Amino acid sequence: MSTTLRAFSAVALVLTVIGGMSALTAPVAAAESHQVNPFLGATQYVNPLWKAEVEAEAVAQQSANPSLAAQMRVVENQPTGVWMDSMGAIAGPSGGMGLAAHLDAALTQKTSAPEVVNIVIYDLPGRDCNALASNGEIPATAAGLTKYQTSYIDPIVAILSNTKYSSLRISAVIEPDSLPNIVTNSGVAACQTAGPFYEQGIEYALNKLHAINNVYTFLDSSHAGWLGWPNNSSGAATEFAKVANATTAKFASIDGFITDTANSTPLVEPFITGTTTVNGTQAISGTFYQYNPDLDEATFTADMYTHLVAAGFPSGIGMIVDTSRNGWGGSARPTAASTSTVVDSWVNATKVDRRPHRGAWCNASGAGLGNFPQATPSGYSASHLFAFIWVKPPGESDGSSTLIVNNQGKGFDRMCDPTYAPPGAGWNGALTGALAGAPLAGQWFSAQFVQLVTNAFPKVGGNGATPTPTALPTPTSSASRTPTPSATATVRPSVTPVPSATATVRPSVTPVPSATATPRPSTSATPVPSGTGSGTAKCAATYAISSSWGNGFNANVTVNNTGTVATKTWKVTWTWGGNQAITNSWNAAVTSSGTAVTATNAAFNGVIAGGGNTSFGFGAAFSGTNTNPTLVCSAT
Numbered sequence: 124m125s126t127t128l129r130a131f132s133a134v135a136l137v138l139t140v141i142g143g144m145s146a147l148t149a150p151v152a153a154a155e156s157h158q159v160n161p162f163l164g165a166t167q168y169v170n171p172l173w174k175a176e177v178e179a180e181a182v183a184q185q186s187a188n189p190s191l192a193a194q195m196r197v198v199e200n201q202p203t204g205v206w207m208d209s210m211g212a213i214a215g216p217s218g219g220m221g222l223a224a225h226l227d228a229a230l231t232q233k234t235s236a237p238e239v240v241n242i243v244i245y246d247l248p249g250r251d252c253n254a255l256a257s258n259g260e261i262p263a264t265a266a267g268l269t270k271y272q273t274s275y276i277d278p279i280v281a282i283l284s285n286t287k288y289s290s291l292r293i294s295a296v297i298e299p300d301s302l303p304n305i306v307t308n309s310g311v312a313a314c315q316t317a318g319p320f321y322e323q324g325i326e327y328a329l330n331k332l333h334a335i336n337n338v339y340t341f342l343d344s345s346h347a348g349w350l351g352w353p354n355n356s357s358g359a360a361t362e363f364a365k366v367a368n369a370t371t372a373k374f375a376s377i378d379g380f381i382t383d384t385a386n387s388t389p390l391v392e393p394f395i396t397g398t399t400t401v402n403g404t405q406a407i408s409g410t411f412y413q414y415n416p417d418l419d420e421a422t423f424t425a426d427m428y429t430h431l432v433a434a435g436f437p438s439g440i441g442m443i444v445d446t447s448r449n450g451w452g453g454s455a456r457p458t459a460a461s462t463s464t465v466v467d468s469w470v471n472a473t474k475v476d477r478r479p480h481r482g483a484w485c486n487a488s489g490a491g492l493g494n495f496p497q498a499t500p501s502g503y504s505a506s507h508l509f510a511f512i513w514v515k516p517p518g519e520s521d522g523s524s525t526l527i528v529n530n531q532g533k534g535f536d537r538m539c540d541p542t543y544a545p546p547g548a549g550w551n552g553a554l555t556g557a558l559a560g561a562p563l564a565g566q567w568f569s570a571q572f573v574q575l576v577t578n579a580f581p582k583v584g585g586n587g588a589t590p591t592p593t594a595l596p597t598p599t600s601s602a603s604r605t606p607t608p609s610a611t612a613t614v615r616p617s618v619t620p621v622p623s624a625t626a627t628v629r630p631s632v633t634p635v636p637s638a639t640a641t642p643r644p645s646t647s648a649t650p651v652p653s654g655t656g657s658g659t660a661k662c663a664a665t666y667a668i669s670s671s672w673g674n675g676f677n678a679n680v681t682v683n684n685t686g687t688v689a690t691k692t693w694k695v696t697w698t699w700g701g702n703q704a705i706t707n708s709w710n711a712a713v714t715s716s717g718t719a720v721t722a723t724n725a726a727f728n729g730v731i732a733g734g735g736n737t738s739f740g741f742g743a744a745f746s747g748t749n750t751n752p753t754l755v756c757s758a759t
């Protein structure tokens with residue numbers, strides 16, 4: 124763990140001049156050593172700007188709904204993340220607060236307890252490569268990377284290094300959505316271009332931030348509905364390890380991982396687990412879960428932790444969950460499992476996550492505040508939780524619900540449009556469920572805030588009282604919730620929206636899953652062996668349809684290294700015999716030209732040990748007969 128690898132800061136002595144005399148005053152306390160869990164025993168910084176926005180809401184509600192106003196006044200004292208979402212945010216807008224102003228304010232809030240300030244590092248070149256709402260300001264080019272390093276990270280580091288702030292614990296959430304996009308969206312051109320810059324940018328940020336003793340780095344690990352499928356979570360752990368190993372301090376550069384940043388996947392689904400059956404059929408086989416065994420963040424963090432340690436991270440690594448908006452309380456919250464015997468109806472009436480689809484990431488209607496920020500929450504031992512924190516400030520929009528022209532690097536993503544029916548699998552004509560009337564990402568959205576407080580779970584105590592969390596069920600162990608992988612078939616649930624040329628669906632936060640799970644019995648999963656590789660490494664690929672519905676299907680391709688030497692890269696090609704068209708892919712870069720398809724390894728899975736294998740998958744639409752193609756595999 125980093126604690127042991129970092130040097131203690133030297134004791135600082137302060138010279139003061141009193142009445143013209145120089146006097147050596149009492150030594151200022153030695154800067155503390157780098158902690159394992161910075162949240163332990165600490166208070167956290169309350170952003171006064173956010174607090175003022177919440178207070179304005181409370182004032183607005185006071186006469187019509189005094190108890191809601193009282194709840195808001197409890198909420199306004201909660202710590203929230205300070206997003207460094209542009210180069211301009213570092214100095215801050217004129218009359219506003221930049222990073223130094225926030226740190227100064229944190230020093231004034233600090234009591235005798237340690238004080239954590241949660242900041243978000245969020246300005247990578249080509250940011251948000253698979254969405255539009257927060258596209259950012261720096262292009263995904265070599266020059267953009269230099270700009271990120273010298274005009275974004277370096278100025279932040281210069282401020283954080285100021286010894287004036289060494290008594291604060293700075294927790295830095297690093298670049299939400301970025302590495303998860305490398306893991307699952309390598310088939311998306313913008314992500315393919317941005318991926319290397321994400322890795323190099325984060326490597327640079329980690330090297331600089333880790334070198335500051337009182338800064339704690341937490342990499343974003345998305346959420347259960349995105350990386351919950353075992354192939355995705357293990358692929359993510361491999362990717363995180365790759366980035367960690369590129370840094371000077373290797374694994375010690377990273378203090379932990381955060382999940383559910385700005386998302387609303389529930390902490391716990393109280394009435395469903397990955398092994399629940401409905402009338403003899405797995406609940407997760409339905410449309411909503413798409414065979415993803417991780418239904419909630421409690422399960423996902425536990426699984427992710429296991430994968431991270433298996434990938435080489437030290438066992439002292441900690442997980443954090445952003446519980447700012449994953450509460451799902453209010454009158455519509457189910458209080459018991461449904462009695463339906465039909466899987467989809469049962470799941471829909473039983474789950475507390477009331478989104479139409481787990482890919483619905485924008486201003487989710489029905490969501491509430493989640494657990495209040497707290498260190499080492501009990502009841503989730505397998506998750507190795509350092510804390511629940513609020514990274515996304517509740518009440519700040521995820522993106523505008525209609526096109527709003529702006530110069531803030533904010534686009535219009537139709538996942539934020541309540542009138543839009545995303546075309547992807549699993550949506551089945553449902554609308555996004557995004558709240559109407561939303562302003563640009565990051566701007567105050569009053570209606571959303573009212574909803575979040577109203578639907579908080581646990582409920583917010585009224586009249587200024589401390590919120591009383593209602594009892595949460597203890598999650599079952601991750602092991603009991605992971606389905607047993609079957610021999611060769613890997614189910615890729617039909618979750619990702621179809622990114623057709625015109626679709627502005629945001630698959631970045633939309634799950635792009637690949638999973639090892641019990642296959643649907645109705646689908647063909649017969650592997651079709653093919654191909655031998657060239658060079659010193661050899662490969663053979665097998666193809667299996669993992670699920671199909673109407674005119675769509677998901678397929679999984681296993682790439683086996685049949686040689687004895689590790690591959691460096693691999694490529695699988697085939698030609699469709701019928702009218703198939705790939706709509707999305709994961710764990711490989713897949714391109715089509717007419718009926719010819721070429722899939723090349725993703726950054727993290729080009730190396731396959733001799734005798735080993737990896738897999739990738741895709742979703743596709745078809746008409747007519749869906750005949751399995753013959754694959755050709757080559758490797759270097």
Ligand code: BGC
Pocket residue numbers: 206208256257385515516519520521564565566
């Ligand atoms: C936006 C940022 C904003 C953050 C917190 C992100 O989606 O892009 O501008 O600061 O959310 O609200």
